[in-house]
Amino acid sequence: MSANTSPAAIETNGINTVPDAERHGRPAGLFWPWAASNLSLAGIAFGVYIVGLGLSAWQALTAGAVGYLLSFLLVGAVSVAGPRTGAPTMAVSRLPFGRQGNKLPTAFSYLSNVGWETVLVTLSAMGGAAILARTAPSAFATHGSGSAPTTAATALCFAVTALSVVLVGMFGHALIMRVQAWLTVVIAVFTVAYLVIMIPKLDLGRLGSLHGGGPAAFLGGIVLAMTLLGLGWVNCGADYSRYLPRRTAAGPIAGWTTFGGVLAPLVLLVFGVLMTAGDPKLAAAASADPVGALAERLPTWFLVPYLLTAIGGFVSGAIMDIYSSGMSMLALGVPIRRHLAVLVDGVLMTAGGFYLLFVSDSFFATFQAFLSIIGVAMAAWCAVFLVDVWRFRGRDGESWPPPELARRVGWPAVAAMVAATAVGLGLITSTDENLAHAVGYLLTPGAKSGTWGAANLGVVAALPLAAALYAVLLKATHRR
Template identity: 45%
Template sequence: MSEQGAAPRNPSASTIEKNGVNPVPDAERGGTPRGLFGVWFSWNVSIMGVGYGIFVFGLGLSAWQAIVAGILGYVLSSLLVGVLAVGGPRTGLPTLTQTRFAFGLHGNRVPAFFAYLSNVGWKVTIITLASTTGAALFARLWPSAFAKSDGTGTTPAIVLWFVVVLAATVVAAVFGHRFIVRIENWIAWVTGAFTLVFIGLIIPHVHWSRLGDTGNGSFWTFVGGVIMAMTMVGLGFLNYGGDFARYLPRGTRARGVIGWTAGGITLPVAVLLVLGVLLAGTNPSLGAKAADAPIAALTELLPLWFFIPFSVVIVISLVAAAITGLYSSGLALLAIGVPTSRAGTTVINMVLISAGAFYLLFVSDSFLATFQAFLALIAVPMGTMGGIQLLDFVRQRRLGWDVSMALPAGYGGRSGRWTALVSLVAASVVGLGLVTSSDPNIGEVVGFLLPSGAQDGIVAKTNLGVVIAMIIGAALYALLTYGLRFQVPGDRSKPAEPEQREAVVR
């Protein structure tokens, strides 16, 4: 694509990013894959990781089985994110724009819409959690001003933290990639150090003498633990791997991108998973409380001298996740085709997230569970899209990572590629038929392929349907594209000048 009008090679981190879903010009690229570690680490170093370990253990595994299954699931799914991230430096495109190669310009709007919905939805949840965590800190420090009779934060305290959290998130997302990478690396150091101290203070609550009380689970329960770990962490990031790698030089080694991405995702959640398993396996009462509300249950155990700064660090870690998510959701909105700039999408997302978080915080007292159950189901088409994109990398590499495939029909791309769309729909239907939902209303329309009595089994509990859909989608796409050779090549019937092509993809 054209690189005319490229910005200086190393613009300041205080400069607002101008690139949207266009290929990043080579003149603006730089850095090494090591910079990806901090972005992904800060996104994933959260006390919520303790709860993930408790969930895996709760399937019926022994402590050592839960630890091995969880870490194995994290590593496998994070490696997939790393592989998809390689497309970033090769094309300079965000992941949800590069998926146009597989789905076509208009066909890509279907998975991109679900990816956008999922990302914004989880950001609503994260900002809500950050606001209530900050309010809980104020309630403990100044109960006369900021605590209700039950000890929880008052509405003014929640509103104050909501405004602060949302403002910090939006400002960072507007400045864009370079600013985000810089602050996320600092956040990674701070949150990592405080998390180590937190682990040291919680470890005394592990009753080591009871570590072997729980017997081993079956082989299939172990497999279920691996699948559950994959769906809780790595598979949720498949659609955003290239967003932060696309500023790396085009020739960056794939193994560096994969390794630093996977390492940044896996390390923090793996360490916290071990702590969660140890708590659940040796201190059942504390494990049960932490599974239901990890932040409240675990921060109650901290001395005041550490509770104060660590509560701030928890908020910072949640804001770090919200920043990267808001940035990626803006790119997703552009990939759908919304006619605005990247900064403009941030404003749109701010309005939507503000409305959603306000509703969760101040209006509804029963909507959150249903909302999260709905977002969990979106993992089925999202995982399937990731599997198809991974398979399409073979074709994309063979074609030299030609970015014109992201353009409309006539300029090098297609309006839609039926091979990918059929694979996505067919696999998603199967996946939804094999998952269950904690919400009874949603549960009525899913799980229709599960035999009677299987709703409480390992397949249903572990979201195995997500991985099955991913495998089926990739296999069907491979059959149609490489087996039966329905390649659906790009349409170049309307040759255009470089400037025209650049304008179309922006």
Template identity: 45%
Template sequence: MTALDEGRPDSAGATPGFAIELNGLNTIHESERKGRPRDLFWPWFAANVSVFGLSYGSFLLGFGISFWQATIVGVVGIVISFLLCGFIALAGKRGSAPTMVLSRAVFGVNGNRLPSILSWLLTVGWETVLTALAVLATATVFTQLGWAGGVATKVVALIVVAALIIAGGVIGFNLIMRMQMVITIVTGVLTVVYIVLVLGDMHLDKVAAIPAGDAPHVIGGFVFILTGFGLGWVNAAADYSRYLPRNARSSGVVGWTTFGSSLAPVILLIFGILLAGSSKELSTAIGQDPIGALASILPIWFLVPFVIVAVLGLVGGAVLDIYSSGLALLSAGVRVPRFVAAGIDGVLMTLGAIYVVFVATDFIGPFQGFLITLGVPIAAWCGAFIADISLRRRDYAEKELYDSRGRYGSVRWLPISLVVIGTVLGWGLVTNTYANWLGWQGYLLGPLGLGGKEGDWAFANLGVLVALLVGYLGIVIFGRRTIRHQEELPTATDPGTSGVAAAPDAARASAVDGA
């Protein structure tokens, strides 16, 4: 009997080592569910321990706010944004399927292709940014060491970094978990050493002298942190908790996801604010080459360890992105095996990194435009999904996540409409002054009396918060009855078996192949 006949991949789907994971969009079979909630600490900490987190200190001060304002909105924004990831990770434990499969319960089996495409764009964009940063950091450090840091170095660095990321994405879950544990230990130790070495570059008197900003600028900084941290991960948050046993503690899933994700960014952000606030020149340089600028204040002997910690930290985040982007591509309707989808995204990631490294002249402008523009529809999706999770009292009917004739339906127009409405309202309330091609945004700031695109509220980027609330409140107010009706229907899944295993042959094939 083949694996497909059983309705799931064979044991190679979850074997340790370097065997390619064959699990795709299918629910994880009971025999493959393992681990404890605290195991989630490793991938999430490793994905967010990058010294790139220090750069957010400069980005926040760029909103014209003080040290204390930046610290408060930064810490609160990080924790809240990753708490959203924790709630979505809970859905992974309940349904044992990827995030963008579980989202079908909200949007319908076919209607969910819209948020799947958005998720794919966001994760491919993030992995591209992280890859490019790793290459730029390597070239800058090599230059400071007096070695060749030109085109040849960038090409070699790109090949090495891309190979590590693509290998992790293609081989899959077990290799990623092993990589993230190693990355966590190495980067954690070296990051502490970095912080100790740059303590002398912090000048508290200069930091304390930074004037406070008004409400629009504070809110703008808060929204930027939301989109730069947790909202950049919500669409992948269940992809790693799906392997946990059903009896894993829900509070542990939420808690370890939030704690593992938030711990390093909170520490790095505070030190980043202190560094950027101590030197205007450093803060300006971070906008051009964030990690390279951070290397410029180090002693020569630590530059090689620094480039190791910088590259590994960025790879840790990009590996999770490429794994989840492959799953999102499958959920959008591309019919290829999971590892092929990850390979496709790896090629796109490499091409995008080539553009950022060799063509683009600015980093912070395109980066901020990318975060805010995609952050709006993702926030609307996140609000709708979290509202749905909070209203459900039973586990998902796994089999019907793959059947458009089942309880979740083909297309659910309410949540899709909420994403569209949230996006239209959201884009009208955000601005991207660094990216000319996004100049059309902010079209509601004038009509709503918020000062137009040049007023103070233009920097607040209220559209992300509005989109999040539209998605959440829309489901809470208007979707409650539908969810209750879904849960009252009898399930066709036999107790103790995977939903995919009980599905018809066509559904089983689509689950494994990624359709």
């Protein structure tokens, strides 16, 4: 019983490894899945969120670009391990963490994937319901408002998006790659059309009206950009590159992964910042419903293409996550077939979507708390993982240690991740009252309420701390 992703995958000790005979393709092929997964109109809302930290337009653009590039360079570096081993990311993670110790980061990886699936499908439901209420108010808008969508409209959009993600996710890698290639082209065309329609509506004369923030706010913008993009994908880096030949050069693997991941978000970031400068009320509206807010100034005739573009982008990202979450479940040692793993994801995704749509008081507050908490854990894991990638640099695929022969527990890696995660969580804050008590315990009350507390420094601190601890503990263990 396995979560096989293609007929070529073979299972060894719970690890789906792609055999050499079935390896093919070039690193440039990595551009498509990453480009499709990040080509979403939510990227415009991300620009709004970064500005909302109190940054000027130029600060927001710089912080967002730096955060996007840094975080996806991590994804590219993680992707190098895929061709060398033929195994998915969280299976390769057994090398530093051990067979049993690896269950700790894999659990966080699974939560990250399911969390992002939930966020993307929830965004699709909120935006879709808002568009339906505007195009057919008699059927989908609440009586007397003419604009607020009904609960039934929200539930309908959520069900359609979730079902699409589940159905495609059941068929594995081959179908996903074909779907992503088509989605990239279609979404790109409609996204360009959206930008062309909205550019004349931008008030560029207000670009300098946004007041700049201090160093803490600027650093907070970089951290938010990192958690919005690359840190949500680091645990998936090798899942797609593993289909390349073993001797594929590391540079092109990391380069094409990074290029595909950041190209569309950078363009959409610029547009989101410009929209916020021209319409200050947009930030508040986007916090509640980014997709619906971005459609407020669209002509009615373009609402349906806009809706298809938004849903397509969210479906694309969620498909990538549901595929990788199946790999994480297998790495946890859960003997479950792909279609059942996808169904489990669907149930968890539905429960999370219900909380975000009907229980949480603020979508953005809960979303930001999720980004920070998961970002700390995945940053600590990524640092440990990349130390091993550095240790094995220069080796070809045949001389990389096979993940299935990993020790039982890699205590240096486990200890480094636990310590760095504990410190990182103590240095972040949350405006979600249900999650605020679990974080920020290393900050004074004044720091929590100040700009440095809002910067969520724990995400950045976890990276070097975990890498340094792992390197020191590994060296001490080898000496003994």
